[in-house]
Amino acid sequence: MISNKSLMITALFVFTVIGAYSIYQPFLLPLTVAILLTMATYNLTKKMIKFFKSRKISAAIATVLLILIIFAPIVYMATTGVGYMSELNVEKIKHVTVVFKTFGEEIPIVKEWIPTALSDEKIAEYIQEATSYLTTAGSVGLGFVKNMILVLVFYFLINYYGERFFDLIRALMPISKMKSAKMIHEVSSTMEVVFYSIIVTAIFEGFLFGIMVSYFGYNGLLFGVIYGFASLIPIIGGAVVWIPVSLYAWTTIDANAAIFIASYSVVVISIIADTFIKPVIIKVIKEDLLKSNIEVNEIVIFFSILAGMSTYGFWGMILGPAITSFLIAITKIYIDYNSKEQLLAKQ
Missing domain, CATH: 1.20.1440 (de novo design (two linked rop proteins))
Structure with a gap:
C-alpha cells in the first residue's frame, strides 16, 4: 500500500517536472537530438577517451567532428546557395521561360497550358511567391541555427558527463536496471x-x-x-x-x-x-x-x-x-x- 509520504513525494516530483517542462520546453528538441547523437557516437567517444585519457578532450573532438560532418556543410550550403540565388535576375528567368515556351508549343497538351501558366503576370506572381518563401526560410533558418548551436552545446556536455547522465536516465525508468x-x-x-x-x-x-x-x-x-x-x-x-x-x-x-x-x-x-x-x-x-x-x-x-x-x-x-x-x-x-x-x- 502506498503511504502518504510516498504520494506526497510523487506529487511534488510530478509538479516539479511540469514546472520544469514549462520553463525548458524550447530546449527539449535540441536536448533530445543531442542525447540521440551522443548515443549514436557512444562507442567512438569511448574509444577516444581510452586513447586520450581525457573525457574533456574526447568530448571536444567529438563535437568538432560533428560540426565538420553535419553542420559545416549546412552552413556552406546556405551561404553559398544564397549567393547563387542572388544571381538569378529577371533576364535569366525570362530566358528560361522563352525556352520552355518554344519547346512547349510542339506538345499539344502543354501548348494550351503555356499562355496562362507562363505569362508575364504569372511569372511576376511566381517571383513574388518565391521571395516570400525565401523570407520564411530565412526566419526558419534562424531558428534552425539556434537549435544547431544548442545541439552542439548539449552534445558536448552529455559527452563530457558521459555515464553519469545515462545512469540518471536508467534510474528514472520504472523498470529493472x-x-x-x-x-x-x-x-x-x-x-x-x-x-x-x-x-x-x-x-x-x-x-x-x-x-x-x-x-x-x-x-x-x-x-x-x-x-x-x-x-x-x-x-x-x-x-x-x-x-x-x-x-x-x-x-x-x-x-x-x-x-x-x-x-x-x-x-x-x-x-x-x-x-x-x-x-x-x-x-x-x-x-x-x-x-x-x-x-x-x-x-x-x-x-x-x-x-x-x-x-x-x-x-x-x-x-x-x-x-x-x-x-x-x-x-x-x-x-x-x-x-x-x-x-x-x-x-
Missing part, C-alpha cells in the same frame, strides 16, 4: 547504425553527383552537398536536385547536357548506388565496422525517417528511428511483463 540498460542499448545500437549509414551514403551519393555536374562547369561542391542532404529525403530523394539542374542545363547549355545529367542521376545514383551499393554499405558498417548484432529492418527505418522528417523536418531523420526503436524496445518489455503477470495469475 537490466531491462533499462537493454532498452538503452537497443536504441543506441539502432541509432549508431542509422547515423553512420546516413552519413556515409549521403557523402557517397553527393560525391557522385558533384563530380558529374562539375564537368559541366557548375559548383560541384555546392551541388554535391545539396544532393547529399536531398538523398536523405525518402521516396523523392535526389530528384529534387537533379530535375531542376537538368532543366537549367537544358536552357543554358543544350538538350544533350540535360539528358546526360538526368540519365546519370537515375541510372548511376538512384539505381546502381542507392539500390545496390547502399545496402552493401549499411551491411559493412553494421557487421564489419560496428560489430553490431542488432536487427535493423530497413523498411521500418525507411518509414521512421519518412515519418520523422514529415513531423520534425531535418531533425526527424534522427528522431524518427530513435522513437521507433524505443517503441519496439518498450513493447518487448511490456509483452514480457504482461506474460509474467498472466503466468502468476494462473498460478
Whole structure:
C-alpha cells in the first residue's frame, strides 16, 4: 500500500517536472537530438577517451567532428546557395521561360497550358511567391541555427558527463536496471547504425553527383552537398536536385547536357548506388565496422525517417528511428511483463 509520504513525494516530483517542462520546453528538441547523437557516437567517444585519457578532450573532438560532418556543410550550403540565388535576375528567368515556351508549343497538351501558366503576370506572381518563401526560410533558418548551436552545446556536455547522465536516465525508468540498460542499448545500437549509414551514403551519393555536374562547369561542391542532404529525403530523394539542374542545363547549355545529367542521376545514383551499393554499405558498417548484432529492418527505418522528417523536418531523420526503436524496445518489455503477470495469475 502506498503511504502518504510516498504520494506526497510523487506529487511534488510530478509538479516539479511540469514546472520544469514549462520553463525548458524550447530546449527539449535540441536536448533530445543531442542525447540521440551522443548515443549514436557512444562507442567512438569511448574509444577516444581510452586513447586520450581525457573525457574533456574526447568530448571536444567529438563535437568538432560533428560540426565538420553535419553542420559545416549546412552552413556552406546556405551561404553559398544564397549567393547563387542572388544571381538569378529577371533576364535569366525570362530566358528560361522563352525556352520552355518554344519547346512547349510542339506538345499539344502543354501548348494550351503555356499562355496562362507562363505569362508575364504569372511569372511576376511566381517571383513574388518565391521571395516570400525565401523570407520564411530565412526566419526558419534562424531558428534552425539556434537549435544547431544548442545541439552542439548539449552534445558536448552529455559527452563530457558521459555515464553519469545515462545512469540518471536508467534510474528514472520504472523498470529493472537490466531491462533499462537493454532498452538503452537497443536504441543506441539502432541509432549508431542509422547515423553512420546516413552519413556515409549521403557523402557517397553527393560525391557522385558533384563530380558529374562539375564537368559541366557548375559548383560541384555546392551541388554535391545539396544532393547529399536531398538523398536523405525518402521516396523523392535526389530528384529534387537533379530535375531542376537538368532543366537549367537544358536552357543554358543544350538538350544533350540535360539528358546526360538526368540519365546519370537515375541510372548511376538512384539505381546502381542507392539500390545496390547502399545496402552493401549499411551491411559493412553494421557487421564489419560496428560489430553490431542488432536487427535493423530497413523498411521500418525507411518509414521512421519518412515519418520523422514529415513531423520534425531535418531533425526527424534522427528522431524518427530513435522513437521507433524505443517503441519496439518498450513493447518487448511490456509483452514480457504482461506474460509474467498472466503466468502468476494462473498460478
